Amino acid sequence: MSDSSERVDPALAAGNRRQLAGYAATHFRWETSGPVATITLNRPERKNPLTFESYAELRDLFGQLKYATDVRAIVIAGEGGNFCSGGDVHEIIGPLVRLKAPELLMFTRMTGDLVKAMRACPQPVIAAVDGVCAGAGAIIAMSSDLRLGTARSKTAFLFNRVGLAGCDMGACAILPRLIGQGRASELLYTGRALGGEEGERWGFFNRLCAPEALLAEAGKLALDLAQGPSFANGITKTMLHQEWAMTIEQAIEAEAQAQAVCMMTEDFRRAYEAFVAKQKPTFEGD
Template sequence: MTQAISTASQSAQATQPIDSAKPWHCIQVTRDGDVEWLSLSRPDNFNALNLALTQELYDYFGSLPDRQDVRVVVMRGLGRHFCAGYDLEDVDQLTVSLDQGLRLQRQLSAVVLRMRRCPQPIVGLLQGAACGGGFALALGCDVRFAAPNARMNVAMAKIGLTGCDMGISYFLPRAVGPAIAAELMYTGRFVNAERALRIGLVNDVVPEDKLAETAKELVQEMLAMSPVGLRLTKDGLAMAQETSNLATVMALEDRGQAMCFEAFMKEGVAAFREKRAPNYGASR
């Protein structure tokens, strides 16, 4: 959990913050139809994680399972970097005592757990540093697009900690295989955008000023799925990665399909035959 510096710039999308009962200070949440754009908003600190930012991310992702109005989340960092890791100005909070350190560490990890447990797909847009805890946040996203200047690493390995943190030891070998994961986790070695694409860490590398546009295009395709179908697909994909039992996975798939038959399939088939966009709102 450390900061990394690179020379990068980002063009932020101009949208208006949504009204919220709880004001955010370290994140910005903007609305575009059924999509929310979540921006880490500590650009002067390279969006490094501190106690306040961690709490707001924990609260935001914890609210999503009960929100039917949000179907997809796009996550990004304002300024030059996605997230440079844990703010070293806050590191003393982790070393007060074993009890406090473990409590704060578990809250950091719980952010990623909540990202994976929320039913909305999360699209991550990476520029500049995505290091340490920022790398963990990126791995917690379902899809990742990177700018050419993106640099990622398991930064914890370089400051006396283990390379196993915030789910990295779970997600990284599943993304790139155990050998490359071992290389990165044992050394803290940086991965640039080109290699990240080659080894499967990111879905694509696009110019920084095209990140938002690329996300919008993908999100529109996601929104063409039925609301419940999209949520159950994320749930099913996650469960399939966590079990090696084919029968269990198929039982979950069967349940999800049956739940969508009556509610959405008739409209989906009609729209396909008529070569039009489906109106799943009318079929709920």
């Protein structure tokens, strides 16, 4: 895979292009296979809960992915048959009870910044959801671009169960757009778990997989996307998010401008030449 930074002024590339295959994660597992990176939440003995440290590292890593040239798609999964049980009761929930307002706002802004960073990175993010997917874990799945689940998955936005509002980390904005206002209202008011088959019917999951095949299926989907026109895919992701706040007329004009930019890429030319030659195009993301 060629590195587009080779065709960019070195001084410009130095601050805006980076390789992340060698990233050494501290609070979760990070692995790359070609253009696909896999984030694995790996505290299986507690169903992979998040801590202050893992929140911050995830936020910062997704922020760095905006500049990555070697990662074109991301899978996020949990170890040991569960996705993520949310914020660690002992390491997050307990301390939060004792914090004052400025520190609490620091925490809630940090968690929201993780969702912002996931939405802002150009790579498609695929959540591979098995078993427990609760609280912040449900938010991470919700914030991904695509979701593969299993019949035994249980997704719960259980904030009201701990005396909090359902409006956490963008849930009241994003979840209704995925499954509809009425269904989102039910989950956010009751905190009940959404089963895998129900989640697929409601449109939360793109499809269900057998538990033993889930990670492989997510990886295959990620590789298919990574081998596509990654610059254009990044534009698609950007427009999917930005057009929420546009009128239809504004969206049509924004898409006209975005598509014209994509028509200037080498990948567009490669696709045409491959079509003429009756070959499959090899996209390079430029």
